Amino acid sequence: MTRPLVAIRSVSKNFGEFQALNRVSLDVWAGEVLCLIGASGSGKTTLLRCINQLTSIDSGGIWLDGELLGVREEGGRLHRLTERQIARQRLKTGMVFQRFNLFPHKTALENITEGPVQVQGRKQEDARAEAMELLGRVGLAAKADAYPSQLSGGQQQRVAIARALAMKPMLMLFDEPTSASIPNWSARCSPS
Amino acid sequence: MRAAPTLAEGFPDISGMTVARQAHWRRWLAAAAILVVLAAIGRAFVNGQIEWTYVSRFLTAKVILEGITNTMVMAVLAMALGIVLGVVVAIMRLSSNPVLASVAAGYTWLFRGTPLILQLLLWFNLALVFPTIGIPGLWSARAVDVMTPFLSALLGLGINQGAYTSEVMRAGMLSVDVGQYEAAQAIGMGRLRALRRIILPQAMRVVIPPLGNEFIGMVKATSLASVIQYPEVLHNAENIYYANSRVIELLIVAGSWYLLVVSILTPLQMLLERRFARGAL
Numbered sequence: 001m002t003r004p005l006v007a008i009r010s011v012s013k014n015f016g017e018f019q020a021l022n023r024v025s026l027d028v029w030a031g032e033v034l035c036l037i038g039a040s041g042s043g044k045t046t047l048l049r050c051i052n053q054l055t056s057i058d059s060g061g062i063w064l065d066g067e068l069l070g071v072r073e074e075g076g077r078l079h080r081l082t083e084r085q086i087a088r089q090r091l092k093t094g095m096v097f098q099r100f101n102l103f104p105h106k107t108a109l110e111n112i113t114e115g116p117v118q119v120q121g122r123k124q125e126d127a128r129a130e131a132m133e134l135l136g137r138v139g140l141a142a143k144a145d146a147y148p149s150q151l152s153g154g155q156q157q158r159v160a161i162a163r164a165l166a167m168k169p170m171l172m173l174f175d176e177p178t179s180a181s182i183p184n185w186s187a188r189c190s191p192s
Numbered sequence: 193m194r195a196a197p198t199l200a201e202g203f204p205d206i207s208g209m210t211v212a213r214q215a216h217w218r219r220w221l222a223a224a225a226i227l228v229v230l231a232a233i234g235r236a237f238v239n240g241q242i243e244w245t246y247v248s249r250f251l252t253a254k255v256i257l258e259g260i261t262n263t264m265v266m267a268v269l270a271m272a273l274g275i276v277l278g279v280v281v282a283i284m285r286l287s288s289n290p291v292l293a294s295v296a297a298g299y300t301w302l303f304r305g306t307p308l309i310l311q312l313l314l315w316f317n318l319a320l321v322f323p324t325i326g327i328p329g330l331w332s333a334r335a336v337d338v339m340t341p342f343l344s345a346l347l348g349l350g351i352n353q354g355a356y357t358s359e360v361m362r363a364g365m366l367s368v369d370v371g372q373y374e375a376a377q378a379i380g381m382g383r384l385r386a387l388r389r390i391i392l393p394q395a396m397r398v399v400i401p402p403l404g405n406e407f408i409g410m411v412k413a414t415s416l417a418s419v420i421q422y423p424e425v426l427h428n429a430e431n432i433y434y435a436n437s438r439v440i441e442l443l444i445v446a447g448s449w450y451l452l453v454v455s456i457l458t459p460l461q462m463l464l465e466r467r468f469a470r471g472a473l
Contacts, residue, residue: 083382084382087381090377090380093378095375095378097374097375102375103372103376104471106471115379118385119379119380119381163379167380
């Protein structure tokens with residue numbers, strides 16, 4: 001492939017007076033693991049949130065798989081995409097939040113199957129089988145029917161990873177992945 | 193390795209002893225005083241001018257049973273209307289669309305700001321404002337025929353309840369962490385699906401106790417529909433005492449039914465709470 005999976009060009013984001021991102025540009029290539037390291041408050045989370053459009057950017061552009069995110073260019077001007085189009089673009093990225101944000105009213109298994117069944121319209125039994133396989137890969141097959149409140153922080157994070165992977169994204173975004181670190185997670189989670 | 197340390201002297205072994213029961217004489221005294229007061233009140237009612245035979249005779253009279261049935265039908269339907277309106281209005285209120293948010297705020301302001309009995313009278317007398325109502329060219333009818341006591345009571349109680357329920361629902365939705373909405377978005381959900389699948393089920397947990405309150409209030413508020421001739425239990429009890437002048441006896445009959453219904457509702461609320469507490473510690 002000759003183009004990067006993610007291309008970020010001159011992205012800026014302000015929260016009121018505070019400038020979180022100042023003309024950030026970078027490339028991420030398929031298969032690459034890129035770590036953003038910096039002091040707290042330096043904009044790492046903001047950049048991740050911009051990539052999956054939970055935060056809108058003020059200027060610049062992000063291309064994912066060659067597609068400009070959030071806006072479309074027409075007649076020399078940018079037009080905001082509809083919510084439905086943004087939701088479709090978001091499917092290409094998986095996000096593991098710093099606080100995991102598992103759905104507390106659903107079991108580990110239901111957390112993982114929710115997206116594939118509700119959003120991608122996959123069959124319940126297929127999604128369940130795949131979710132069980134993912135839970136096995138993160139070492140939590142025995143916790144399929146546990147609610148998030150019954151899991152430790154590290155276990156919750158692994159369910160969150162499985163939930164993101166179940167959508168088969170092209171890009172995984174991890175916010176503070178070491179906050180509940182799992183030894184050797186990459187060996188277990190990356191497609192073999 | 194060190195030898196096991198010897199324990200200090202002067203701390204006897206009390207592990208075999210039991211804790212003595214306290215006397216609680218003040219509790220006994222208070223209970224006795226309350227029993228005396230209750231007995232005095234009970235005696236007053238027994239000796240007062242109440243014909244208890246009338247109470248027991250009318251408690252299960254056909255008209256009274258029809259009345260309490262109508263009360264419950266109205267309470268359930270009006271509450272259902274109130275919850276539907278409440279959810280819709282709460283979502284509108286939290287929407288980023290300023291038109292929807294203002295309409296929702298205006299609705300709550302109007303229907304919370306005027307007395308319920310006045311709203312019921314307005315719905316019932318709608319024919320004075322609009323003699324005929326309908327959709328031009330498609331359907332029309334005389335307002336007097338449409339605004340029956342039943343429909344007036346349903347609209348009056350339900351729309352009023354919607355204004356209160358919307359605030360309860362809004363509180364419930366605000367209580368759900370914003371990260372839940374973001375996680376739903378991150379797996380590709382749109383706004384409405386995230387609300388239905390992720391936000392509302394979690395809001396329900398918070399919302400059931402106040403909604404239980406509202407429903408109990410609704411059961412009793414249906415009695416206001418007696419002023420627009422809806423045949424609920426108080427209206428029917430009144431009709432009986434207009435004929436036989438046993439005012440207090442029939443008010444006790446109606447009151448007993450309200451108490452019974454409310455007593456049944458409380459354990460039902462517990463069951464609902466347990467249903468929506470899934471995953472909570």
